[in-house]
Amino acid sequence: MVSRVIAVDSFDFVAFGGTGDLVRRKLLPGLYHRDRVGQIPAATRIVGVARAAMTDEAYRDLARAAIVDHVPEHEREDEVIERFVARLSYVAVDALGDGGWSDLAGVLAPEPDRIRVYYLATSPDLFGDICRRLAAAGLVTPTSRVVVEKPIGKSLASARVVNEAVGSVFAEAQIFRIDHYLGKETVQNLMALRFANALFEPLWNAARIDHVQITVAESLGVEGRAGYYDGAGALRDMVQNHMLQLLCLVAMEPPASLDADAVRDEKLKVLKALKPIGVADVPRVTVRGQYEKGAAADGPVPGYLEELGRPTSPTETFVALKVEIENWRWAGTPFYLRSGKRMAERVSEIVVSFRPIPHSVFDEAAGPILRNELVIRLQPDEGVKLYVMIKDPGPGGMRLIRVPLDMSFAETFAERHADAYERLIMDVVRGNQTLFMRRDEVEAAWSWIDPILEAWAASGEAPKVYRAGTWGPSASVALIERDGRTWHEDGA
Ligand code: BG6
Numbered sequence: 001m002v003s004r005v006i007a008v009d010s011f012d013f014v015a016f017g018g019t020g021d022l023v024r025r026k027l028l029p030g031l032y033h034r035d036r037v038g039q040i041p042a043a044t045r046i047v048g049v050a051r052a053a054m055t056d057e058a059y060r061d062l063a064r065a066a067i068v069d070h071v072p073e074h075e076r077e078d079e080v081i082e083r084f085v086a087r088l089s090y091v092a093v094d095a096l097g098d099g100g101w102s103d104l105a106g107v108l109a110p111e112p113d114r115i116r117v118y119y120l121a122t123s124p125d126l127f128g129d130i131c132r133r134l135a136a137a138g139l140v141t142p143t144s145r146v147v148v149e150k151p152i153g154k155s156l157a158s159a160r161v162v163n164e165a166v167g168s169v170f171a172e173a174q175i176f177r178i179d180h181y182l183g184k185e186t187v188q189n190l191m192a193l194r195f196a197n198a199l200f201e202p203l204w205n206a207a208r209i210d211h212v213q214i215t216v217a218e219s220l221g222v223e224g225r226a227g228y229y230d231g232a233g234a235l236r237d238m239v240q241n242h243m244l245q246l247l248c249l250v251a252m253e254p255p256a257s258l259d260a261d262a263v264r265d266e267k268l269k270v271l272k273a274l275k276p277i278g279v280a281d282v283p284r285v286t287v288r289g290q291y292e293k294g295a296a297a298d299g300p301v302p303g304y305l306e307e308l309g310r311p312t313s314p315t316e317t318f319v320a321l322k323v324e325i326e327n328w329r330w331a332g333t334p335f336y337l338r339s340g341k342r343m344a345e346r347v348s349e350i351v352v353s354f355r356p357i358p359h360s361v362f363d364e365a366a367g368p369i370l371r372n373e374l375v376i377r378l379q380p381d382e383g384v385k386l387y388v389m390i391k392d393p394g395p396g397g398m399r400l401i402r403v404p405l406d407m408s409f410a411e412t413f414a415e416r417h418a419d420a421y422e423r424l425i426m427d428v429v430r431g432n433q434t435l436f437m438r439r440d441e442v443e444a445a446w447s448w449i450d451p452i453l454e455a456w457a458a459s460g461e462a463p464k465v466y467r468a469g470t471w472g473p474s475a476s477v478a479l480i481e482r483d484g485r486t487w488h489e490d491g492a
């Protein structure tokens with residue numbers, strides 16, 4: 001299969017937080033990959049912006065190092081690296097003061113009509129100030145776009161403040177709220193599976209689907225991010241954005257087209273149909289956990305509190321929820337969500353579990369008839385498995401076993417997959433907002449999350465402790481088993 005490279009116009013990419021982790025880990029390597037496949041037009045420029053003084057040459061060195069650290073050796077080509085870093089320059093700008101803005105204006109001035117992407121890879125506290133100063137410096141042109149990273153707020157009220165501030169400078173059509181889960185290959189495949197096949201849609205409802213599970217488990221801990229994470233927790237960090245977006249893509253009605261607003265209108269309807277979780281529901285449908293020291297694949301690892309360096313913290317590093325969608329399609333089909341750090345494995349997947357057959361024609365010797373399940377694996381080993389019952393091959397009468405019809409993307413499509421950020425950056429350049437969150441979506445998600453956070457705070461209960469390297473607190477197993485269901489295990 002030959003990868004298709006869709007041409008884009010030349011653009012200026014301005015990365016605020018230009019020396020930070022996201023830029024070094026994702027944005028510069030991502031742009032390098034796009035350059036390598038020939039998608040970055042010759043005149044395109046990349047401008048790193050941060051507070052410290054730095055020469056262009058030092059910034060190019062930073063980019064070279066980022067590529068060595070984050071691009072596999074067989075994908076590094078000296079000639080492409082040099083072509084890529086030649087596009088780079090650096091401007092020192094004070095996001096909270098006047099310093100440097102005229103220098104940035106000077107760099108951008110020669111190309112006033114070019115597409116400009118202002119990527120705010122900074123603390124969200126700075127989004128408003130940066131936008132206002134961009135406007136004051138006359139840098140917001142009709143072809144400018146701004147990309148904002150999560151977290152957008154910590155609650156509905158604070159999200160509104162951020163949205164207001166950014167929206168006072170940029171029109172909604174210029175604002176790209178990035179959720180990198182939407183750029184993942186398999187997440188987009190979910191739309192292809194649902195809407196490019198006649199097979200699934202007739203079954204895609206509460207009459208045929210028993211329940212859906214969405215798991216995003218990470219084996220890593222909070223690493224160096226404990227400072228940010230402790231003010232957030234798993235519900236804000238993973239559920240409010242990534243997991244609710246996945247839920248929306250599974251649950252939404254077919255949009256009339258893939259037009260950005262057609263898709264986002266449908267996602268918004270799902271968010272608005274989520275059954276509120278209040279104080280009385282919290283003990284039954286939510287579980288919070290916090291990891292203590294335990295073992296990872298490569299040896300013993302510290303607990304969350306040790307990483308944080310504090311004796312106590314109310315922050316959850318694990319969350320499990322039973323979510324209900326109050327509409328005709330989904331009433332009676334719960335969605336179980338769980339996400340945690342320092343879990344037994346890194347695995348993100350969506351499991352659609354179908355209802356049992358209405359009547360069995362097989363006798364007991366055939367063994368149990370297990371449900372059909374569609375498993376969409378986001379990472380690692382991206383792919384789709386459809387579990388079906390078949391006859392156990394060979395003699396011995398009719399015995400049934402469940403096996404996966406297995407489509408591993410790595411095996412089927414040998415070529416390299418673009419990383420989520422790469423794909424999303426190019427969508428920004430093209431002005432395609434389909435995979436970005438609209439303001440009302442972000443706010444609807446917070447409207448549903450806020451009462452859960454408030455109910456947790458009101459309960460005063462500490463998160464349940466789980467050992468690092470396990471699947472979270474036992475209460476998460478109880479949450480789903482209470483309903484006569486179990487968390488999916490691969491191969492089960
Ligand atoms: C980020 C969260 O949005 O997503 C992190 O802030 C998390 O805490 C990360 O580790 C997970 O992303 P991925 O692509 O590695 O699953």
